[in-house]
Amino acid sequence: MSTIQALRGTxxxxxxxxxxxxxxxxxxxxxxxxxxxxxxxxxxxxxTDLFARGIGEATDVVGKEMYTFSDRGDRSITLRPExxxxxxxxxxxxxxxxxxGIQRLWYSGPMFRYERPQAGRQRQFHQIGAEVFGSADPxxxxxxxxxxxxxxxxxxxxxxxxxxxxxxxxxxxQRYREKLVAYLTPYKDELDPDSKDRxxxxxxxxxxxxxxxxxxxxxxxxxIVDALSPDSxxxxxxxxxxxxxxxxxxxxxxxLVRGLDYYTHTAFEIQSDxxxxxxxxxxxxxxxxxxxxxxxxxxSAVGWAMGMERLILLLQEIQPLSEPxxxxxxxxxxxxxxxxxxxxxxxxxxxxxxxxxxxxxxxFGKQFKRGxxxxxxxxxxxxxxxxxxxxxQIKWLKSGEQTEISQSNLLETAKSFDGNKFKS
RNA sequence: GCGGGCGUAGCCAAGUGGUUAAGGCAGUGGAUUGUGGUUCCACCAUUCGCGGGUUCGAGUCCCGUCGUUCGCCCCA
Numbered sequence: 148m149s150t151i152q153a154l155r156g157t158x159x160x161x162x163x164x165x166x167x168x169x170x171x172x173x174x175x176x177x178x179x180x181x182x183x184x185x186x187x188x189x190x191x192x193x194x195t196d197l198f199a200r201g202i203g204e205a206t207d208v209v210g211k212e213m214y215t216f217s218d219r220g221d222r223s224i225t226l227r228p229e230x231x232x233x234x235x236x237x238x239x240x241x242x243x244x245x246x247x248g249i250q251r252l253w254y255s256g257p258m259f260r261y262e263r264p265q266a267g268r269q270r271q272f273h274q275i276g277a278e279v280f281g282s283a284d285p286x287x288x289x290x291x292x293x294x295x296x297x298x299x300x301x302x303x304x305x306x307x308x309x310x311x312x313x314x315x316x317x318x319x320x321q322r323y324r325e326k327l328v329a330y331l332t333p334y335k336d337e338l339d340p341d342s343k344d345r346x347x348x349x350x351x352x353x354x355x356x357x358x359x360x361x362x363x364x365x366x367x368x369x370x371i372v373d374a375l376s377p378d379s380x381x382x383x384x385x386x387x388x389x390x391x392x393x394x395x396x397x398x399x400x401x402x403l404v405r406g407l408d409y410y411t412h413t414a415f416e417i418q419s420d421x422x423x424x425x426x427x428x429x430x431x432x433x434x435x436x437x438x439x440x441x442x443x444x445x446x447s448a449v450g451w452a453m454g455m456e457r458l459i460l461l462l463q464e465i466q467p468l469s470e471p472x473x474x475x476x477x478x479x480x481x482x483x484x485x486x487x488x489x490x491x492x493x494x495x496x497x498x499x500x501x502x503x504x505x506x507x508x509x510x511f512g513k514q515f516k517r518g519x520x521x522x523x524x525x526x527x528x529x530x531x532x533x534x535x536x537x538x539x540q541i542k543w544l545k546s547g548e549q550t551e552i553s554q555s556n557l558l559e560t561a562k563s564f565d566g567n568k569f570k571s
Numbered sequence: 572g573c574g575g576g577c578g579u580a581g582c583c584a585a586g587u588g589g590u591u592a593a594g595g596c597a598g599u600g601g602a603u604u605g606u607g608g609u610u611c612c613a614c615c616a617u618u619c620g621c622g623g624g625u626u627c628g629a630g631u632c633c634c635g636u637c638g639u640u641c642g643c644c645c646c647a
Contacts, residue, residue: 207645265641274647341644430647454647480605515607530605544607
C-alpha cells in the first residue's frame with residue numbers, strides 16, 4: 148500500500164467534528180475576554196534552548212519528548228511542547244512588562260510531544276492556556292483558577308474536580324526534598340524501579356506513583372505543606388480563602404506535583420473521571436522564577452493550560468452536534484436552467500440565506516431527495532419552463548406549498564419570506 | 572521507550588482451517604422520462620491493513636511491519 152497517511156499521533160479534524168472546536172474556541176475567547184485576558188499568538192517553533200532552560204533539562208518533556216531538529220542554518224529548533232515558555236519569551240522580548248501593571252494573556256494552538264498516543268493524548272495536540280504576569284498577590288492565583296473554572300462551566304462540563312497544592316518557593320522545596328529523601332532512603336530497596344530512579348532525579352514525583360507498595364511507603368512520608376515556610380504557608384492559606392470566597396470547591400492534595408520545573412507555590416489540576424488514564428483536563432500553577440530565569444526582569448506569574456482534545460472528548464459525551472442544514476436547496480435540470488440556478492443561488496445568498504446547489508444533473512426526484520437529506524427548508528426549482536420565463540419555483544418542503552416567483556423580483560421577495568417557514 | 576487487545580466496503584459489522592466473504596446504513600440506477608420525506612427491485616469487497624511463512628487449502632494459525640486502542644512512563 149502506497150497511500151500516504153497522517154503521521155502517528157496526528158489527526159485530521161473533519162467537518163463532522165469541527166463544530167466542537169469552533170464552540171470551544173468561541174467560548175474560550177468570550178470567557179477569557181470577559182476576564183480582561185488578551186490573546187497572544189506566538190510561533191509554533193522556537194530555539195531549543197528556550198524550552199531546555201524554561202521547562203528544565205531534567206524533565207521528561209525536554210529529555211525525551213521534544214521534536215528537535217536542525218534547520219538549514221544549523222540552528223537547533225524545537226516544535227513547542229507547551230505554551231508558557233513561548234509566552235514568557237514574547238513577554239520579555241516585546242517588553243510587555245514595560246506597559247506597567249499586570250498582563251493577562253491567553254493563547255490556543257497546537258503543541259508537539261513525541262509520546263505514545265492513547266486516549267486524550269496525541270503527538271500534535273492542542274492547548275488553551277492563560278498566563279497572568281506581574282502579580283505575586285495570591286488573588287492572582289485565585290483569579291487564574293476562577294477563569295479556568297468559569298470556562299469549563301461555560302462549556303457545560305460537570306463533575307470536574309479541582310485538586311490544589313503548594314510546592315512552596317525554591318528554598319521550601321529544597322528543604323522538603325531533603326526531608327523526603329531522608330525518609331525514603333531506608334526503603335530504597337522496596338521502591339519500584341521508576342521511583343528508585345527518581346530518588347535522585349526528582350524525588351517529589353515519587354509521591355504520585357501508582358505502584359501499590361510505593362504508595363504504602365509514601366503514606367507516612369512527610370507532607371510538603373508541613374515544610375512550607377511561614378510566608379509560603381500564609382500565602383497558600385490566602386489562596387484557599389480566595390477560592391472559598393468564590394464558592395469554588397477544591398480538595399487539597401499534597402502529592403500533587405507538577406512535572407515542569409518552573410512551578411512554585413500554587414499548583415493545581417482539574418480532573419475528570421470520564422477520560423481514563425488521561426484524567427487531567429487543566430493543569431497549572433505559579434511560576435515566579437521563570438521570567439527572570441529566561442532573562443527578563445523579576446516577574447511573578449501564574450497560569451494554566453487545558454488540553455483541547457480532552458475537553459472535546461468530554462463535550463462529545465454531553466451534547467451531540469446538531470446536523471448542519473441549509474435554507475434553500477436549488478434543484479435544476481436543462482442547460483439554461485442549470486446556469487440560472489447558480490444566479491438564483493447567489494440572489495438567495497444576497498438575501499441572507501444559506502443555499503446549496505445540486506450539481507448532479509440527475510432526475511428531479513433524486514435532487515429533491517438530496518434536498519431533503521441536506522435538511523433544506525425549501526427547494527428552488529428551475530426547469531426548462533422556468534428558464535424560458537425567467538422564473539423560479541419555491542417549494543416549502545414541510546408544507547409542500549409551492550409558489551412561482553419571477554427571477555427579477557426574487558431578491559425583494561426573498562427578503563420578506565415568512566420566518567415561520569424556516570422553523571423545522 | 573515498555574506491556575495487552577484490535578485491523579473485513581465510505582460507515583457499522585457476521586465470519587474462529589474447507590471456499591459462493593452474511594446482513595444493515597450510505598451510495599448509484601430503475602418502478603416514478605419535471606417534484607422529496609414511504610415502499611419495492613437491481614447494482615455496489617476476484618478480497619479481508621501490508622509483507623512473508625505453515626498447510627492440499629488461511630479473513631481464520633505463526634512471524635514481521637504499519638496503524639489503532641487500552642494501560643505504564645509522562646503530561647493537558
